[in-house]
Amino acid sequence: MAKKTFKVKLPAKAAPERFRQELNDEQYLAVTHQKGPALIIAGAGSGKTRALTYRVAYLIDQGVPSNAIMLVTFTKKAADEMVHRAERVSGGHTQGMLAGTFHHVANIVLRKYAETLGYHSNFTIIDRSDQLDLFKLIMGQAIPKDQKTRYPKAADFSDIYSLAINQERQVDDIIAKEYPQYTELVNEIKVILQAYHDRKRATNVMDFDDLLVNFLVFLRTQPAADKLRHRIRHVLVDEFQDVNAIQADIVYEISRNAESVSVVGDDAQAIYSFRGADFTHMLHFLDKYPGTREYKLEENYRSTPEILALANASIAHNINQFQKILYTNRPTGEKPAVCPCADKELEAHFICQKILQFRDEDIPLYEQAVLFRAAYHRIALEQALVEYNIPYVVRAGVRFFEQAHIKDLLAYLCVMVNPVEQVQWTRILSMHPGIGDAAAQKVLSTFISEPNPLEAFVALDLATALQGKRVRAQGKTALQGLQQFFLQTACNPQDGSLLPPDQWSSLPELIELITKYITPFLELRYKDWKERAGDLRELGNFATKYHDASAFLSDILTTIPLKGESIVDGSEVEEERPLVLSTIHQAKGLEWRVVFVLNCVEGALPISRAFGDPAALEEERRLFYVASTRAKDYLFFTYPEFVPSYMVGDMIGRPSRFIEEIRGDNVFEEWDIEL
DNA sequence: AGATTTACTATTTTT
DNA sequence: TAGTAAATCT
Numbered sequence: 167m168a169k170k171t172f173k174v175k176l177p178a179k180a181a182p183e184r185f186r187q188e189l190n191d192e193q194y195l196a197v198t199h200q201k202g203p204a205l206i207i208a209g210a211g212s213g214k215t216r217a218l219t220y221r222v223a224y225l226i227d228q229g230v231p232s233n234a235i236m237l238v239t240f241t242k243k244a245a246d247e248m249v250h251r252a253e254r255v256s257g258g259h260t261q262g263m264l265a266g267t268f269h270h271v272a273n274i275v276l277r278k279y280a281e282t283l284g285y286h287s288n289f290t291i292i293d294r295s296d297q298l299d300l301f302k303l304i305m306g307q308a309i310p311k312d313q314k315t316r317y318p319k320a321a322d323f324s325d326i327y328s329l330a331i332n333q334e335r336q337v338d339d340i341i342a343k344e345y346p347q348y349t350e351l352v353n354e355i356k357v358i359l360q361a362y363h364d365r366k367r368a369t370n371v372m373d374f375d376d377l378l379v380n381f382l383v384f385l386r387t388q389p390a391a392d393k394l395r396h397r398i399r400h401v402l403v404d405e406f407q408d409v410n411a412i413q414a415d416i417v418y419e420i421s422r423n424a425e426s427v428s429v430v431g432d433d434a435q436a437i438y439s440f441r442g443a444d445f446t447h448m449l450h451f452l453d454k455y456p457g458t459r460e461y462k463l464e465e466n467y468r469s470t471p472e473i474l475a476l477a478n479a480s481i482a483h484n485i486n487q488f489q490k491i492l493y494t495n496r497p498t499g500e501k502p503a504v505c506p507c508a509d510k511e512l513e514a515h516f517i518c519q520k521i522l523q524f525r526d527e528d529i530p531l532y533e534q535a536v537l538f539r540a541a542y543h544r545i546a547l548e549q550a551l552v553e554y555n556i557p558y559v560v561r562a563g564v565r566f567f568e569q570a571h572i573k574d575l576l577a578y579l580c581v582m583v584n585p586v587e588q589v590q591w592t593r594i595l596s597m598h599p600g601i602g603d604a605a606a607q608k609v610l611s612t613f614i615s616e617p618n619p620l621e622a623f624v625a626l627d628l629a630t631a632l633q634g635k636r637v638r639a640q641g642k643t644a645l646q647g648l649q650q651f652f653l654q655t656a657c658n659p660q661d662g663s664l665l666p667p668d669q670w671s672s673l674p675e676l677i678e679l680i681t682k683y684i685t686p687f688l689e690l691r692y693k694d695w696k697e698r699a700g701d702l703r704e705l706g707n708f709a710t711k712y713h714d715a716s717a718f719l720s721d722i723l724t725t726i727p728l729k730g731e732s733i734v735d736g737s738e739v740e741e742e743r744p745l746v747l748s749t750i751h752q753a754k755g756l757e758w759r760v761v762f763v764l765n766c767v768e769g770a771l772p773i774s775r776a777f778g779d780p781a782a783l784e785e786e787r788r789l790f791y792v793a794s795t796r797a798k799d800y801l802f803f804t805y806p807e808f809v810p811s812y813m814v815g816d817m818i819g820r821p822s823r824f825i826e827e828i829r830g831d832n833v834f835e836e837w838d839i840e841l
Numbered sequence: 842a843g844a845t846t847t848a849c850t851a852t853t854t855t856t
Numbered sequence: 857t858a859g860t861a862a863a864t865c866t
């Protein structure tokens with residue numbers, strides 16, 4: 167029986183007046199006067215996120231139901247924060263708003279409509295490392311052993327595949343331009359890419375690219391999409407400079423009949439072309455919607471004039487960009503400093519001591535950050551931070567869910583949710599002692615083609631099924647344990663049939679059971695197994711928010727809690743909030759009072775791969791720009807003058823060209839760092 | 842033959 | 857650190 171509902175609506179406040187006070191003229195117009203399409207070109211630190219937040223709040227104030235708003239941002243965390251703040255600003259409710267990354271939004275929609283595209287609704291998502299595993303599996307079957315070295319690595323296959331999809335390019339073209347060494351193998355490579363594609367379909371699996379592609383296909387071909395289009399009246403997209411062709415098309419498709427579509431971006435901060443992003447989509451947007459209103463937010467609220475001057479001087483060397491002149495009304499401050507250090511150790515010591523000095527001057531650690539081009543550049547610094555007893559978090563490298571033990575655990579949930587999934591089965595089987603990759607494939611082949619492989623596995627008489635196949639006795643025994651495990655956790659004990667998800671134990675309990683089961687394996691494999699088991703328990707805590715495993719599995723992939731960052735909020739409230747170490751890419755959208763940019767040498771920033779490629783060098787310069795504009799008050803560039811190298815002996819570290827080319831502009835001071 | 846251990850090498854960036 | 861190749865068990 168349907169319940170009666172009564173919706174309470176909070177009284178509208180005099181929003182425009184209040185917003186008027188809290189925004190500058192450009193922001194105010196962009197927030198309140200938008201109808202139809204709008205392109206907001208916003209410089210670094212210009213409060214574009216603030217403008218978007220206020221726009222959401224404004225719409226809600228105007229009586230737009232929150233589920234009629236779609237807000238797409240670069241990270242899900244950014245979306246959550248924005249929605250939360252919009253809620254506070256407007257005093258309205260934001261429930262039902264479609265908000266998050268493209269991937270997150272796609273996942274939400276596809277969960278509902280997967281069947282219209284020929285998937286089962288319990289499809290699972292694979293991340294990059296699963297993708298690599300799947301490629302390896304296929305390559306193992308398709309490529310003769312002695313030919314292996316001639317072929318691209320799994321990672322190359324993954325990149326080629328991704329480029330083909332995200333830039334809508336032909337495989338021939340990609341190989342000719344980016345992988346000329348494999349030109350002779352084009353046809354063989356295509357066969358493997360096709361096999362990968364087919365295998366995903368057959369096993370009810372989507373990778374990150376599929377989420378986007380299928381979302382677009384859904385919008386273009388399915389009648390049900392009209393319902394969604396009808397509901398979504400206002401579309402807001404942040405970081406539009408980093409969308410790829412498919413994401414841009416998604417925006418166009420979903421906003422076809424919308425009342426407003428606002429996209430915000432800064433071409434100077436486009437740093438994701440390696441995954442198909444292209445800031446010229448901002449231009450295409452103007453073509454696509456001829457009546458587009460353009461707003462420019464050029465006042466920077468973040469940095470001192472000195473820091474801004476350096477950033478402006480640097481980005482001026484990029485030819486390919488929109489014209490923007492950033493200005494600030496902040497009072498004058500310290501000039502940015504370039505600090506050559508004898509070697510990496512000295513560089514690390516300098517940074518640590520400087521950090522402590524700032525802390526003494528009442529700039530807490532969490533208001534300071536150290537940024538770098540590549541995750542491994544931080545290693546020397548980390549050692550020093552430990553010596554100096556400076557607490558820090560790392561936002562780089564391996565994601566929390568990408569760690570082997572986390573993936574081990576998730577594999578069990580995956581198989582229960584989507585039993586036809588082969589990569590996760592392989593992972594589960596081969597973690598048992600006595601079973602390696604080869605044996606896992608043999609075992610897998612005995613049950614994977616059954617309608618329900620999980621039921622088939624539990625019912626399997628291992629002794630007869632594996633007779634004559636070279637599988638160790640130890641492995642066979644171990645697998646009996648696995649059968650028992652699945653029988654007890656996921657199956658009806660009477661007939662061994664797989665229970666429907668609503669009859670499983672609660673998710674945290676399930677995770678605890680799996681943890682218990684796999685801990686002995688972790689103990690065999692890892693020295694630090696205790697910590698890893700601890701991570702798994704934390705994962706159990708995290709899972710209390712979720713009711714079904716399927717949502718949990720997809721969420722954990724689309725919400726990226728990073729390794730090192732606690733996934734349980736509030737667990738370290740008592741301790742000092744730590745210093746942030748981050749790749750420049752991960753620092754996007756963030757700000758600190760003090761920023762150090764590490765290892766600013768030729769070859770690292772810009773990275774040597776970009777040498778000789780003008781477009782790539784411009785992107786590297788944008789990275790330099792992003793790093794510089796994260797700083798509010800103090801900015802340091804450090805680099806080691808001697809770089810040990812096992813290839814050619816020690817090399818002299820030449821300072822980054824991005825520093826050299828602005829030397830004449832008098833925008834930084836050079837410091838002497840001495841022992 | 843295949844599983845497991847050990848030694849070695851080269852590191853971009855990520856939803 | 858993680859992926860791979862070669863060496864060594866079973």
